[in-house]
Amino acid sequence: MRRAGIAGPAHRRPPAPTPRWVESLKLELKGITKSFGALVANDHIDLVVEPGQIHSLLGENGAGKSTLMNVLYGLHQPTSGEIHVDGSAVAFAGPADAMAVGIGMVHQHFMLVPVFTVAENVALGNESTGRGGILDLDATRRRIREISAQFGFDVDPDALVGELPVGVQQRVEIIKALAREAKVLILDEPTAVLTPQETDELMDIMRQLKANGTSIVFISHKLREVKAVSDKITVIRRGKVVGTADPSAPTTELASMMVGRSVSLTLEKSAAEPGETTFAVTNLTVTNDAGQRVVDDVTFAVSRGEILGIAGVQGNGQTELAEAVLGLRRHVRGSITLGGTELVGRSVREVLDAGVGYVPEDRQDDGLVGGFSIAENLVLDLYKQRPFSRRATLDRAAIAANAAAKVAEFDVRTLSAADPVATLSGGNQQKVVLARELSRPLKLFLASQPTRGVDVGSIEFLHKRIVAERDAGTPVLIVSTELDEVLELSDRIAVLFAGKLMGVVPGKSSRELLGLMMAGLTVDEARAHLDHPDATIEREPA
Amino acid sequence: MTDPAPRTTEPAPEQAPLPAPTTRPRQDGEGGRVVREILSGNAVISVLAVIVALIIGAILIAVTDPRVGSAAGYFFASPGATVNAIWASVSDAYGALLRGATYDPGARTWQGKLGIFETLTFATPLILAGLSVTLAFRTGLFNIGAQGQIILGATFAGAAGFFLDLPVGLHLVVVILAGALGGALWGGIAGVLKAKTGAHEVIVTIMLNYIAAALVLYLLKNQLKDPNSTNPVSPKMPDNALYPLLLGPNFRLHAGFILAIAAVLAVGWLLNRSTLGFEYRAIGTNPLAARTAGMIVSRGYITVMLIAGALAGLAGTAQVAGTEKSLDAEVAGSIGFDAITVALLGRSTPWGTFFAALLFGAFKAGGTSMAVNADVSIDIVAVVQSLIVLFIAAPPLIRSMFRIRAVRREGASA
Numbered sequence: 001m002r003r004a005g006i007a008g009p010a011h012r013r014p015p016a017p018t019p020r021w022v023e024s025l026k027l028e029l030k031g032i033t034k035s036f037g038a039l040v041a042n043d044h045i046d047l048v049v050e051p052g053q054i055h056s057l058l059g060e061n062g063a064g065k066s067t068l069m070n071v072l073y074g075l076h077q078p079t080s081g082e083i084h085v086d087g088s089a090v091a092f093a094g095p096a097d098a099m100a101v102g103i104g105m106v107h108q109h110f111m112l113v114p115v116f117t118v119a120e121n122v123a124l125g126n127e128s129t130g131r132g133g134i135l136d137l138d139a140t141r142r143r144i145r146e147i148s149a150q151f152g153f154d155v156d157p158d159a160l161v162g163e164l165p166v167g168v169q170q171r172v173e174i175i176k177a178l179a180r181e182a183k184v185l186i187l188d189e190p191t192a193v194l195t196p197q198e199t200d201e202l203m204d205i206m207r208q209l210k211a212n213g214t215s216i217v218f219i220s221h222k223l224r225e226v227k228a229v230s231d232k233i234t235v236i237r238r239g240k241v242v243g244t245a246d247p248s249a250p251t252t253e254l255a256s257m258m259v260g261r262s263v264s265l266t267l268e269k270s271a272a273e274p275g276e277t278t279f280a281v282t283n284l285t286v287t288n289d290a291g292q293r294v295v296d297d298v299t300f301a302v303s304r305g306e307i308l309g310i311a312g313v314q315g316n317g318q319t320e321l322a323e324a325v326l327g328l329r330r331h332v333r334g335s336i337t338l339g340g341t342e343l344v345g346r347s348v349r350e351v352l353d354a355g356v357g358y359v360p361e362d363r364q365d366d367g368l369v370g371g372f373s374i375a376e377n378l379v380l381d382l383y384k385q386r387p388f389s390r391r392a393t394l395d396r397a398a399i400a401a402n403a404a405a406k407v408a409e410f411d412v413r414t415l416s417a418a419d420p421v422a423t424l425s426g427g428n429q430q431k432v433v434l435a436r437e438l439s440r441p442l443k444l445f446l447a448s449q450p451t452r453g454v455d456v457g458s459i460e461f462l463h464k465r466i467v468a469e470r471d472a473g474t475p476v477l478i479v480s481t482e483l484d485e486v487l488e489l490s491d492r493i494a495v496l497f498a499g500k501l502m503g504v505v506p507g508k509s510s511r512e513l514l515g516l517m518m519a520g521l522t523v524d525e526a527r528a529h530l531d532h533p534d535a536t537i538e539r540e541p542a
Numbered sequence: 543m544t545d546p547a548p549r550t551t552e553p554a555p556e557q558a559p560l561p562a563p564t565t566r567p568r569q570d571g572e573g574g575r576v577v578r579e580i581l582s583g584n585a586v587i588s589v590l591a592v593i594v595a596l597i598i599g600a601i602l603i604a605v606t607d608p609r610v611g612s613a614a615g616y617f618f619a620s621p622g623a624t625v626n627a628i629w630a631s632v633s634d635a636y637g638a639l640l641r642g643a644t645y646d647p648g649a650r651t652w653q654g655k656l657g658i659f660e661t662l663t664f665a666t667p668l669i670l671a672g673l674s675v676t677l678a679f680r681t682g683l684f685n686i687g688a689q690g691q692i693i694l695g696a697t698f699a700g701a702a703g704f705f706l707d708l709p710v711g712l713h714l715v716v717v718i719l720a721g722a723l724g725g726a727l728w729g730g731i732a733g734v735l736k737a738k739t740g741a742h743e744v745i746v747t748i749m750l751n752y753i754a755a756a757l758v759l760y761l762l763k764n765q766l767k768d769p770n771s772t773n774p775v776s777p778k779m780p781d782n783a784l785y786p787l788l789l790g791p792n793f794r795l796h797a798g799f800i801l802a803i804a805a806v807l808a809v810g811w812l813l814n815r816s817t818l819g820f821e822y823r824a825i826g827t828n829p830l831a832a833r834t835a836g837m838i839v840s841r842g843y844i845t846v847m848l849i850a851g852a853l854a855g856l857a858g859t860a861q862v863a864g865t866e867k868s869l870d871a872e873v874a875g876s877i878g879f880d881a882i883t884v885a886l887l888g889r890s891t892p893w894g895t896f897f898a899a900l901l902f903g904a905f906k907a908g909g910t911s912m913a914v915n916a917d918v919s920i921d922i923v924a925v926v927q928s929l930i931v932l933f934i935a936a937p938p939l940i941r942s943m944f945r946i947r948a949v950r951r952e953g954a955s956a
Contacts, residue, residue, distance in 0.1 A: 326834070328833065328834065347836070347838070348833065348834065348835075348836045349836035349837075349838070351836075352835075352836045353836075358834065360834050365828070365830050365831065366830050366831050366833075366834045367831060367834065368828070368831055369823075369824050369827045369828045369831050369832070370827065370828060371827045371828075372823070372824065372827065376820070380824065380831065380835040381834075381835035381836050383817055383820050384817055389817045392816050392817050392818065393811075393815055393816055393817070394815055394816065394817060394820060396815075
């Protein structure tokens with residue numbers, strides 16, 4: 001079994017005990033409806049999870065997957081409908097009831113106390129106490145070692161959770177559920193925070209759990225993963241089950257079920273024709289307020305008519321790099337030049353005026369003013385220019401005309417451009433941001449997570465627009481934690497790990513190579529490792 | 543996991559812990575959320591808040607009226623008598639309030655009959671100070687400091703009035719500008735501290751209110767003291783420095799009211815039509831997005847507090863150069879605090895603030911008439927005003943009372 005990146009020294013593993021066979025249970029959801037006011041998040045959903053199966057719940061963001069699972073886990077009460085366990089109806093007043101019948105959940109955002117140890121976290125809510133109510137963690141530690149050994153997790157029960165890598169924290173969540181004898185495990189978008197290797201390992205774990213009799217409900221919007229691991233796939237769209245499929249079904253078929261119309265999943269893009277190099281980052285170091293180097297001596301360049309993708313697991317300095325370019329960061333050393341102009345030390349206004357189009361990673365926090373109308377958001381960084389204002393007075397007619405044009409051009413689905421932008425879906429909000437940033441002549445287009453939380457149909461459209469900007473001769477920098485997206489868009493790919501540049505590779509590089517680089521190998525080390533997987537790599541611990 | 547791990551063929555990320563995701567300071571904390579929640583209520587909530595407060599006020603009037611008490615003594619013999627007594631009590635009181643604030647046909651003098659002009663007089667400083675709070679609100683700042691800014695404005699205006707001797711017209715202009723300057727200075731301190739050090743404007747403005755109150759008292763005992771009085775009051779303002787009376791000597795209504803209407807129009811233009819107001823509203827709703835769009839948030843905080851302070855300073859001039867005609871320690875009364883309610887009740891729109899200020903002016907003008915003519919304690923007015931604050935500050939309360947559904951901003955999480 002591969003345990004890359006997560007396994008510690010082998011000698012510390014206790015001998016594996018005889019595996020406990022988990023008694024399987026059959027889970028049925030019958031006509032579950034959950035509405036929040038006028039919004040129906042789940043509409044008469046029927047779902048059967050057979051014992052010992054991996055059942056995937058596929059759907060776009062906002063389709064109602066998580067709501068359904070929260071109903072199943074007792075966090076929400078269904079408006080109508082029934083949950084049956086092994087044929088008899090059950091009602092959950094809260095997660096404790098769900099756990100009692102053997103349902104465990106690993107949330108997308110972990111429910112762990114960072115300053116507690118693994119054992120304390122696992123015991124939390126399920127503490128065994130000795131005489132006089134004194135906490136007895138020994139039983140919990142034993143149980144953690146048992147489970148770890150059985151599935152090869154090798155998690156130290158006394159490690160502080162906050163100091164563990166994200167992948168290991170996820171294992172702690174799984175252990176937590178297994179320690180409570182979960183027979184059905186719900187994994188909510190578990191791969192969002194993992195490297196490709198960690199994702200593969202998680203899938204191995206899922207298969208092992210299944211072999212051991214645990215049923216798994218796997219929630220995802222990533223078709224590749226769903227196809228790789230599922231026994232059965234249920235597709236949800238707009239709160240309704242639109243069909244079930246076998247994992248052997250073609251990807252395009254699953255995608256069109258998910259979106260509700262046929263989509264092309266592969267981006268048609270001509271080969272890049274790079275021109276002169278106009279954007280260069282040289283020896284860039286960004287320090288955060290705590291004094292840590294979050295971007296560490298990074299150097300790269302982007303040419304006109306080329307897309308450079310920046311890959312990496314979330315939190316490895318991509319956000320800070322993008323913010324440094326825009327002038328949002330203090331403590332920036334090194335140089336960022338655009339067409340010979342130094343950008344370091346300039347204000348955001350000056351950087352924007354220099355011709356940088358910027359799509360921030362978090363559109364709701366940084367890209368849009370939720371209470372403002374769509375029209376106002378479309379001029380959020382252009383309001384001082386003609387024709388949108390003159391002599392310090394806004395020209396509402398010009399702003400409205402611009403909005404009408406952009407809404408049509410970018411196919412923003414809205415009744416009126418005067419509606420608050422917060423009423424739009426995520427995909428349409430992102431279209432507003434891109435429409436704004438692409439609506440002036442650019443010398444650099446920098447987009448962080450350009451399609452995060454965006455439905456598959458809109459992704460296709462947004463990607464085309466980005467490629468069109470490249471073809472118009474603009475250097476494009478894409479920062480994304482979705483490796484699929486980086487691979488699809490980029491002409492070259494730079495990988496960041498712990499703030500350092502691991503190397504720049506061609507856009508058609510293999511997932512394995514990129515995965516190793518995302519886990520901290522330089523491009524040469526990663527290539528050497530792929531050529532000779534058994535060779536020992538000499539490298540200094542970071 | 544901190545052991546020196548043997549060299550493995552695989553990278554071991556736990557040896558190089560990922561840098562913790564750097565959290566950026568959120569510029570709008572809990573306070574910002576609360577303000578937005580309050581402002582998200584619509585006009586219906588403001589109107590309902592007033593109505594509910596008036597109803598509770600009516601209950602208080604009824605239970606404290608001895609006529610109702612004695613009628614209730616034989617309630618079972620004649621329940622109608624109790625109902626009649628309640629009706630008589632409440633309608634007397636609110637009738638007197640309404641007549642006092644608008645038009646009282648029974649009064650002997652014209653001043654007595656036309657209470658509406660007293661309402662406008664009382665409303666004038668409330669409009670100006672309310673606009674100050676409104677403008678800051680919309681920029682995401684809770685300006686509790688209108689009180690201090692009024693005091694400083696009145697002090698500066700008063701000083702310009704007493705110490706200068708200028709021709710008609712010019713003197714008043716100088717007094718008005720001095721008042722605006724005084725308020726802007728006081729507001730600006732809070733703005734600069736917020737922008738440069740992140741000091742929370744609520745704390746700073748509250749403290750500046752105390753300092754302003756102490757400062758004016760000190761000046762009134764020394765530099766600004768009327769030599770002919772033993773009390774800490776200033777001399778009378780010279781006639782040249784006063785706002786002209788709009789309706790002759792029988793009414794107190796002065797040109798400050800015109801200034802207030804002009805300010806409503808100006809703030810309306812500033813907020814809704816100007817590029818500066820666009821920045822203010824963007825900063826007030828989402829400072830992070832404003833910053834990313836190239837706006838300079840700190841500069842917005844400073845300039846908006848200068849303007850808000852100037853508006854409150856103008857409210858001070860309406861007192862010292864209009865209604866009171868001299869400066870004393872009570873020059874601001876409770877205007878600075880009522881202004882917060884007025885801004886909230888007006889949902890932080892310029893015209894909403896204007897009408898809310900008229901309502902509060904009417905309470906003040908009618909309250910006296912209610913106390914005199916209906917023998918109801920003037921404190922009832924204070925209670926009603928406080929209840930309005932309570933209901934506006936808790937929109938969910940009114941929503942649940944009237945089953946108004948809250949507008950969901952993002953829809954349910956999926």
